[in-house]
Amino acid sequence: MSRPLRLGVNIDHVATIRNARGGDHPDPVRAAEIVAQCGGDGITAHLREDRRHIRDEDLARIQAATNLPLNLEMAATEEMLAIALRHMPHAACIVPERREERTTEGGLDAAGQHNRLYPLVQRLGEAGIRVSLFIAPEERQIEAALRLGAPVVELHTGEYAHAVGEAAAEAERARIAAMAALAAREGIEPHAGHGLTYDNVGPIAAIAELAELNIGHYLIGEAIFCGLEASVLRMRRLMDAARA
Ligand code: PXP
Numbered sequence: 190m191s192r193p194l195r196l197g198v199n200i201d202h203v204a205t206i207r208n209a210r211g212g213d214h215p216d217p218v219r220a221a222e223i224v225a226q227c228g229g230d231g232i233t234a235h236l237r238e239d240r241r242h243i244r245d246e247d248l249a250r251i252q253a254a255t256n257l258p259l260n261l262e263m264a265a266t267e268e269m270l271a272i273a274l275r276h277m278p279h280a281a282c283i284v285p286e287r288r289e290e291r292t293t294e295g296g297l298d299a300a301g302q303h304n305r306l307y308p309l310v311q312r313l314g315e316a317g318i319r320v321s322l323f324i325a326p327e328e329r330q331i332e333a334a335l336r337l338g339a340p341v342v343e344l345h346t347g348e349y350a351h352a353v354g355e356a357a358a359e360a361e362r363a364r365i366a367a368m369a370a371l372a373a374r375e376g377i378e379p380h381a382g383h384g385l386t387y388d389n390v391g392p393i394a395a396i397a398e399l400a401e402l403n404i405g406h407y408l409i410g411e412a413i414f415c416g417l418e419a420s421v422l423r424m425r426r427l428m429d430a431a432r433a
Pocket of ligand 1: 323
């Protein structure tokens with residue numbers, strides 16, 4: 190039996206809809222409560238530089254509302270470091286961030302940015318925050334994560350999710366599986382996420398070394414039609430079936 194696979198639910202896009210009207214509905218805190226009630230393992234939220242979805246004040250409210258671990262996605266900046274140290278989330282996932290992108294489009298260049306990332310990873314780690322690096326599934330990025338002392342990497346599944354044709358998707362899945370195995374051998378806990386849906390989650394969930402998937406946009410989109418509890422439970426069942 191392989192080890193359990195956690196589901197972290199990214200609730201950013203509840204806040205996207207709230208912000209579209211500038212009011213306080215729908216509240217991402219309510220989404221976090223529902224995720225907690227229906228067996229989600231964690232809440233993920235990305236505080237972007239432009240605050241286009243989650244806002245500063247949401248973080249404390251989310252933390253107060255549930256006992257689930259909060260995984261704060263953040264850019265590698267002094268501003269975000271200060272916010273993380275103030276809020277003390279369970280985990281901080283360092284992501285690349287460009288203002289003009291619609292979502293996090295590529296992995297963090299951990300290999301090319303060692304000197305910039307090292308003090309940040311150290312300061313988060315010393316504070317007791319579990320640092321994760323959102324990287325492409327590439328050997329040189331895993332090796333860089335090792336040199337940086339990051340305990341976790343999150344492998345970017347965007348290329349897998351957007352691959353055209355079965356052969357391309359399978360090639361990308363195999364690359365993710367190989368990099369998850371490499372990370373685990375090196376003592377780094379591998380997670381994965383981005384672009385996962387009911388249709389494509391199975392082959393990723395079946396990768397035995399992965400400990401956590403972080404899924405957002407699709408779950409929130411499906412929740413419009415069937416409710417958040419139903420969308421989270423269905424994803425959970427698909428993940429469990431792939432692991433069985
Ligand atoms: N993991 C990370 C590090 C991300 O930046 C995102 C997107 O915010 C996700 C997971 C979730 O991706 P999606 O919303 O496509 O499920």
